[in-house]
Amino acid sequence: MDEPGVRSSHLRKIPNLGGIAVFYSIGICASVFAYELFDLYKFLFASLIILLYIGVMDDIVVMRAYKKLVAQIIVSSLIVIGSDIRIRSLFGIFGIYEMSYFVSILFSIITFIILINAFNLIDGIDGLAGGYSVICSALFGISYYRLGEYNYPLVVLSVIIIGAVLAFLYYNLSNYRTNKIFMGDTGSMLLGFLLAFTSICFIDIFIDKKLPDVPRYHLQSAPVVAVAILILPIVDTLNVIIIRILNKKSPFDADKNHIHHKLLKLNLTHRRSSFYIIMYYLFIVTVAYYFRHINVNLLLFVIVFLGFLGAYIPDFVYLLKNNKKTIN
Numbered sequence: 001m002d003e004p005g006v007r008s009s010h011l012r013k014i015p016n017l018g019g020i021a022v023f024y025s026i027g028i029c030a031s032v033f034a035y036e037l038f039d040l041y042k043f044l045f046a047s048l049i050i051l052l053y054i055g056v057m058d059d060i061v062v063m064r065a066y067k068k069l070v071a072q073i074i075v076s077s078l079i080v081i082g083s084d085i086r087i088r089s090l091f092g093i094f095g096i097y098e099m100s101y102f103v104s105i106l107f108s109i110i111t112f113i114i115l116i117n118a119f120n121l122i123d124g125i126d127g128l129a130g131g132y133s134v135i136c137s138a139l140f141g142i143s144y145y146r147l148g149e150y151n152y153p154l155v156v157l158s159v160i161i162i163g164a165v166l167a168f169l170y171y172n173l174s175n176y177r178t179n180k181i182f183m184g185d186t187g188s189m190l191l192g193f194l195l196a197f198t199s200i201c202f203i204d205i206f207i208d209k210k211l212p213d214v215p216r217y218h219l220q221s222a223p224v225v226a227v228a229i230l231i232l233p234i235v236d237t238l239n240v241i242i243i244r245i246l247n248k249k250s251p252f253d254a255d256k257n258h259i260h261h262k263l264l265k266l267n268l269t270h271r272r273s274s275f276y277i278i279m280y281y282l283f284i285v286t287v288a289y290y291f292r293h294i295n296v297n298l299l300l301f302v303i304v305f306l307g308f309l310g311a312y313i314p315d316f317v318y319l320l321k322n323n324k325k326t327i328n
Helices: 018-033 036-040 044-061 065-082 101-122 128-146 149-172 184-205 222-229 231-246 259-265 270-290 296-327
Strands: 089-093 096-098
Touching: 018 036, 018 044, 018 149, 018 184, 036 044, 036 149, 044 065, 044 184, 065 101, 065 184, 089 222, 089 296, 101 128, 101 184, 101 231, 128 149, 128 184, 128 222, 128 270, 149 184, 184 222, 222 231, 222 270, 222 296, 231 259, 231 270, 231 296, 259 270, 259 296, 270 296
Parallel strands: none
Antiparallel strands: 089 096
16 A cells, blocks of 8 residues: 655555556566567566566565666566667667667666666656556557557557556546556556556667568667657756756755645645646647757757746745735
């Protein structure tokens, strides 16, 4: 059970092992309907099993942060080195194109770890992490479908993630106490890992590997589009870390500076807060898609700027409300 604490946005004990059901759905359906994935990416299922074990342990007995980090490094190394799922090029971002093998491995492992933890951090209110993962999986799934049949196993994986999470959301958003459940660290780490996996696969499609049966695509802004799709966890994590450092606190100290906390401060419900956040960040994805052919560095600046703007809009609204009350 998730006990209410200082940072909690709920007031009573809620079961927090919903992530097990999400894993169960993904594990069975992916191995039946997208079995090619486990042939193409040999260490994918092993990585999911390790994350399941670490997540359940953390949800039940609360593991130390360094133990979780060690497990995340092992999982990320397995998928990056063992399955060769890595970021090979930045397509000209900051003038960087193709990276050397060791730099690529290090950068990819760090990316996996950041996204796993970033997704864990946005899981603070009902419907946000689940709803956002549905949107991200839908966007990646549509992209894979449009990029041809070679990517169909990844389309099926995206659909499976959507199905598993929608079933979870039915209970997560329930108004009945007996039905309500959280995904816990198990669910958020699994979804963060799978979305990092699908985003790196998406970027990799646009690198010409000169294989005879693989079609060739070109999109200079592919990494920025991937960043735009995952902008919420990236911006939210960066923002809270910067605030903690500026306040001379440890970056790992818990606080209430997350975007969802700011919306709850405006007396919005969990559902409305999640809806507004997801809609705003969908707007950012639309901007990224519409301007995908402009300079890649300019597009990255626009996307990151809009992302951070979204993190501070609730603060501006809160100040305006308080000023109105003071004037009245």
